[in-house]
Amino acid sequence: MAINWFKYSSPASFYSLAGKMIPIFVFLAVVLTIAGLYVGFFVAPTDFQQGEAYRIIFIHVPAAWMSMFLYVIMAVWAGIGLAFNTRLSSMMATAIAPTGAMFTFLALWTGALWGKPMWGTWWVWDARLTSELILLFLYIGFMSLQAAIDDPRRADKAGAIIALVGVVNIPIIYFSVQWWNTLHQGASVSLNQAPAMATTMLTGMMIMVFASWMYSIVVILKRVRVIILERESHTAWVAELRKKEAAR
Amino acid sequence: MNWESWSEFFAMGGYGVYVWGSYFVTLICIVGEVLLISKRRRTLDKHYGLIHDSNTKEEIKNETTS
Numbered sequence: 001m002a003i004n005w006f007k008y009s010s011p012a013s014f015y016s017l018a019g020k021m022i023p024i025f026v027f028l029a030v031v032l033t034i035a036g037l038y039v040g041f042f043v044a045p046t047d048f049q050q051g052e053a054y055r056i057i058f059i060h061v062p063a064a065w066m067s068m069f070l071y072v073i074m075a076v077w078a079g080i081g082l083a084f085n086t087r088l089s090s091m092m093a094t095a096i097a098p099t100g101a102m103f104t105f106l107a108l109w110t111g112a113l114w115g116k117p118m119w120g121t122w123w124v125w126d127a128r129l130t131s132e133l134i135l136l137f138l139y140i141g142f143m144s145l146q147a148a149i150d151d152p153r154r155a156d157k158a159g160a161i162i163a164l165v166g167v168v169n170i171p172i173i174y175f176s177v178q179w180w181n182t183l184h185q186g187a188s189v190s191l192n193q194a195p196a197m198a199t200t201m202l203t204g205m206m207i208m209v210f211a212s213w214m215y216s217i218v219v220i221l222k223r224v225r226v227i228i229l230e231r232e233s234h235t236a237w238v239a240e241l242r243k244k245e246a247a248r
Numbered sequence: 249m250n251w252e253s254w255s256e257f258f259a260m261g262g263y264g265v266y267v268w269g270s271y272f273v274t275l276i277c278i279v280g281e282v283l284l285i286s287k288r289r290r291t292l293d294k295h296y297g298l299i300h301d302s303n304t305k306e307e308i309k310n311e312t313t314s
Contacts, residue, residue: 041250042250046250051263052262053261053263059270059274063274098281113265116266226289226292242296
């Protein structure tokens with residue numbers, strides 16, 4: 001079966017495709033969250049060093065990973081929009097930013113609440129924490145710059161520049177625990193080493209990572225649909241859609 | 249099973265404030281984000297509903313006057 005993928009680069013067809021996809025991802029997000037929290041709280045054992053405090057990991061790590069993944073995806077969409085002048089790609093970038101910022105905030109917040117009992121401090125200016133804070137500022141900078149420019153197409157281009165320049169921060173965050181002496185521990189999961197934790201802990205964490213992915217897809221699709229309607233309000237297809245909705 | 253009772257579950261071995269403080273704020277953020285998006289959508293729909301109504305009213309008015 002041949003699928004014409006370019007069809008979905010048009011906001012009109014993507015709008016309806018996204019509408020059909022949302023319920024599937026809502027279902028997956030709910031099921032995975034319940035499963036992940038169950039494993040995290042009832043199956044995974046107490047940590048021999050950190051007691052029950054380590055259970056913050058089930059949101060801390062997914063939030064921190066998502067904050068970085070979403071930034072890269074945002075920059076890729078923004079870059080495609082800048083290079084090929086495709087409206088939908090830039091709208092995707094705009095839709096991703098608030099969710100990315102939310103996960104960055106949560107990574108910092110849960111990190112502070114984990115740091116206090118384990119390190120004795122809410123915050124230190126170590127490389128990992130500082131670069132993650134810079135990531136939050138990059139997201140906020142991207143959103144405020146776009147909000148400050150009235151013409152959406154110019155806002156897309158200006159935002160894309162910030163997004164692309166800021167990508168350099170992502171490897172800095174990731175490798176900060178290796179490059180500098182940080183209070184933050186090293187990677188708990190890596191490709192070339194056995195994970196430094198019990199299997200059930202890792203399972204719970206990975207399920208929560210997938211749940212965060214599904215949640216992100218849901219809210220980003222919902223937001224991009226609103227952005228499409230806002231920006232395409234002058235077009236014939238939106239007028240048609242409004243008429244259809246009014247008739248219902 | 250890790251927990252003998254609900255109070256033990258909520259206490260989290262003395263780390264309750266930190267663990268539940270993390271989960272509670274996460275919940276607030278998720279609920280907040282979803283509500284903000286629906287509100288943005290409703291504002292947009294309402295805006296178009298108004299334009300739609302005023303247009304049709306205008307049309308009716310024009311028809312009656314002409």
